[in-house]
Amino acid sequence: MTRPPTTLAVLLATALAATGVLAGTASASASPAAPVVTRAAIDPALVAGRGAELGVVQQEAENATHTGTVIGPDRTAYTLAAEASGRSAVRLTAGQYVEFTLPAAANAITVRYSIPDAPTGGGITAPLGVKVGSGPTRTMTLTSQYSWLYNQYPFTNDPNAQLLHPDWWITECGCVPSPDYQVQTPFRPMHFYDEQRMLLGRSYPAGTVIRLTMPAGSSAAWTIIDLLDSQAVGAPHVRLKAANALLFGADPTGRRDSAPAIEKAIRWAKKLHLPVYVPPGVYRVDRHIVVDDVTIEGAGSWYTIFRGSEVALAEPAPDGSVHTGVGFSGRDAADGGSTDVHLSGFAIQGDVRERIDTDQVNGIGGALSDSTVDDLYIQHTKVGIWLDGPMSNVTISDTVIVDQIADGVNFHRGVTDSTVRNSSIRNTGDDALAMWAEDDQNARNSFVGNTVQTPTLANGIALYGGTDLTVQGNLVADPVREGSGIHLGARFGAEPFAGTIRVQDNTTVRAGTYELNWNIGLGAIWLMALDRSIDADVQVSGDHFLDSTYNAIMVVSDWPVKDLYEIRGVHFADIRVDGTGTSVLSARAAGSADFRNVDARNVGAVGINNCGSFHFTPAGSEFAVTDLGGNDGGGTTGPWMAAWELPNTITCDDRPPVVVPPAPSPWVQP
Template identity: 45%
Template structure:
């Protein structure tokens, strides 16, 4: 299968993962999980329901707000609505636990319904797993309510988790099956994540135990708030770690931490949960002291879960998993779910890090660095199904400076953006994966928006904003408020013009739901795009709605739905500087129409503006052809049998014919293998040596081999001598039959000019 979205941007080394698919199942669509070198390195293997074995009904693909598949990962899912219907996943690696994402219909009162699904392993029923809709289904406008009488239902999905009790080997078949429709008329399954949790983490030496030393209740039957607070206070006074052993602990108010380590047995084992039964503004959370109280510092929170019970959004209620001011502090391997925000941090505060964590099913933001947060980071963190921005910085009245969001995966923000900085100086938003924006936002956003963001207070966007090596998949949306689309990457100068250096480099913008790049609401200057690949946009490559300036170098665009790739009604008010290596995104004159087009998704979606098929497709759609003039091997991952000195195989795919790979001497055979990312019908391989006159003519004896899995290789071209003559450009061309090939290997067994394999470029083309 050839999917052009899986191709890497020039200058990047990534591979977009494609889920395996069965016949008559979901439309193949790139997954945000498992992209090499980008996003969070998650501990689970993810499988989408639409590619699993099922006797249920495929829904989607669809991206229209308010429809059930529009909030599913990949915009597709499977609905089970009869006893005996199931989705069955086959494990690709050993696992002892799973979490799965699902939706139940709301009840008439808007209070949610409770039901269960049977979990079977290899045909044997293991247990019943409870599911609920009480954390989903919001209605009306911001900040939303639970009244089904209002319009615009959304936030349909939730996640639950369960352990198997033993480790299941790869190949095990894990089935979610309907045993009764009495609790719910239907069950929609989006995906499942399988992982190897292992044993609980033991108590650190010298640590205080909240159960053994302070009497906290691990059964969750009684309120443990005061006892855990006492343990934390003692830990600070004595300089000792405070340990939360295995158990579920009722916590009905903030645990306030300062100069202490609070550590659990692991987020699958140590769980803080709860909410005050009378005062609903009080709920489980671990907080630093607020800045007005002096703030907290030197805090470590690690290896536990905070599972809230928040079912509505009230912005004045501080019912977040983590909050306050925490300087010189770290949150490590904390699972945050069913709270208002995962972490809402109110500065001034400095040097705070969230890492290796999961943030799921929030009613508002995943993380918000709110005013006066400096030198702080969220990294290697997985965020999904937030009610507002996934990861945000908001410099309200106090500057945010030198913060970073790096190596994070942010999927399905139900409102607003995947990743955003509202104001901020010298901010880094890099090495992330952003996917499936739903409404009122884009994938990556840089803006002078929201109260308190202005240059008079030093809070506006300033310095250098670095957005490097990001991958955006199905980002942006056809906004139902604006009645036109929001770009996957977008900029706004609503409060005042955005005047800063904004570098968007080495990135991919794939299958955008509306435009790929957009600016709006006031001038935006200083944009610099370099080595960016746009593959698939529902409407335009560029949507220009405000003055400003931008430079473009090595920016390529393919599969743009509109024949004119630019929409611009401000004319010369937006100045474009074109460097080298650009293609597919520029037009003069651009389009300027009185109406906005409906989006047509060129990959991973249904053409025609978002109307899903009435019946599941019987076969996957035909993928768009790969451009035969594009070198599929350029800057792709590459391996080698050996190299000598400073001549690695990376030199053979860097686009520079003067740099070269050379193998170990006197040790034939030698090989170089390029991962093209997906199986492509390669019909022509061009091999090069440096064109310098110092290179004498030589003949290398070589064959071309191919593989779809990187393990089993077949011969695409038998071994033969190929002559490289400087007078003819030192180039040899090998024609092939077009056998689908992902891993392309050049195997060299001889060289008349030097006792080693030598190549300066390997180029692969489909035509």
């Protein structure tokens, strides 16, 4: 006699069906075109050993078979090409397609794309046909509801808005506009891209063709395909000895609010010293769930999904929030914070469409000490993970954070002994990875082995003050404007840099962006003294700066404080610079740095652009450069570190012309 399934088995089957895990099979077809695999739109051999390893294979649309039109390459801010991975993508109109050939077996894909905004803002939806092998064409629903910001900070969703700050100086007219000045709208469009994931229902072998087609009759005038990520996702994780959220009333279909059920499961789990297990499904949660001394496990970030709407509060919260939304939060540090929290194996998909800095509508928040975050996928929140200290010993690993209105991860105020490792952050609206020691010192934190792509504003990795910090083995590509690849900033009210700051064995690609307010290009790595001097032991070693739009390295102090603060005692060693639009080093501050074994090629301007603090004294520049030997190579003007430039010769060309370098290539040692 066949036994009837248990209640738990029925619930699990229902949940699996809700996520498409039990979908049918389809036959595969081979493609004659060899797939081109890249990492951050560059040959993987050039970035080997750097960045996250998450089993994802990335292919750029411009390298695939297509019937569309390639846009770019272009690094000009406010353009669709500039925000694309590799600064290029494929534009489709009705009936056109892009075909990708799987380079390895896969059962899941992610499509990064852009479609137009609605004429008055707010976004639209449009279909995309997805045909895998010889199987039927499925429909992926694309949206621009989380894209298309405009205007000045903190931006607006209205493409027809005039200046948000008419009293601010703007580059477009080189002025503070007169009262009757009108900008051309849409003014400064940005944040164009979004992405969608799809489980394919079975594993397809290498050689299978995936065709993405913009259907006839689409509501979108065009569809831009930027890239395809493919991967082999494992079976759903199951935890039997746990407080199963389904047994407490959680709804895996997403129709009912599951927050009360999750909280009941948490309370029960804590009493019995068990983890909470949330099986596959889509769970509606429209507020933050407070966590402390608890483990919450999903079936995997592709299977267990927490999804919620942004909800307006009846009155502002004590922290200034005027909305709430889906997420998990530790207790506030002022209330003692939370400890021993372990979150893993689920996705958080929010509904944040505008930037309100007082809103704490983040994926993960609060203070979490002695805690871990692992295998999460966080999308459409304000900040993926914003942690407010004092707190210590949190590890974030193997996590994907995409399509954020602001930061990816921020260690804010008194965070110590914590790390982000082996994670991928893409399409943030502010710093992708940041440590901000505002009013309370951060210490002994690290960002290790992460991949950052296309932050649309600010930096890939930013340190604002802190003691004994490490940035190691990361890959940062395609920052767009008003920031760059890696940044050390004495600014935003941060505590001073102290101890040893290690920036080691990282690679930046197509970094060195345009600073809108200063009207100059930044370095792929840049140090800025705004609130105070930088005089810690800063060790920059083993880094590769590839295809930098302007400078590879910049030290700068803002003009009003250039005679107050310095950047001194910075040490550069064992570095490769392959391609700069302008110089290897741009010095726009007082201070000093030394260089050892810094090899450069394809340098577009004078190797050292040394303006110091712009006094042009008879004694030379206020910034001294020390040659410790082994600094070889150069470009159009000869050796990048010429004897006549040392130790502090003035070689100031404030805005040298940009010479586009050739693409990076393997580095052959002489």
